[in-house]
Amino acid sequence: MATNDELACTYSALILADDDVPITAEKISTILKAANVSVEPIWPTLFARALSHCNIKDLISNVGSAAAAPAAAAPAAAAAAPAEAKKEEKKKEEEKKEDSDEDDGDMGFGLFD
Numbered sequence: 144m145a146t147n148d149e150l151a152c153t154y155s156a157l158i159l160a161d162d163d164v165p166i167t168a169e170k171i172s173t174i175l176k177a178a179n180v181s182v183e184p185i186w187p188t189l190f191a192r193a194l195s196h197c198n199i200k201d202l203i204s205n206v207g208s209a210a211a212a213p214a215a216a217a218p219a220a221a222a223a224a225p226a227e228a229k230k231e232e233k234k235k236e237e238e239k240k241e242d243s244d245e246d247d248g249d250m251g252f253g254l255f256d
Contacts, residue, residue, distance in 0.1 A: 148182040151175055152190040160199035167191050 145153070155174040159166045171187035 147180075148186045151178070151180045151182055152186045155187075156190055156194055156199065166194045166199075 152171055152175070155171040155178075156166050158174055159170055164170060168187040168191040171190060175182055175187070
């Protein structure tokens, strides 16, 4: 469960991202001071470093789409599977026909004659 320090830094980072301001430890600290929230000094630095290479707006807007993408791909893969299975069956049938022609070594008598 998130602590109050983590939540305060998260909200500060969201405010900065919403205003299209680069997320830095100093700016997170400034927002926290303006809100009269005291946090341990390590938290703004950790959040700033963790979020420095992320586009927070993209993360927020794509929260549900990551789960939907594999779900959408599954029916397409399922539709392709029967077509591949039919091709494999045809190949096996052709191989069986070829093998049966070669294995006909009829010697003129049966096993129980």
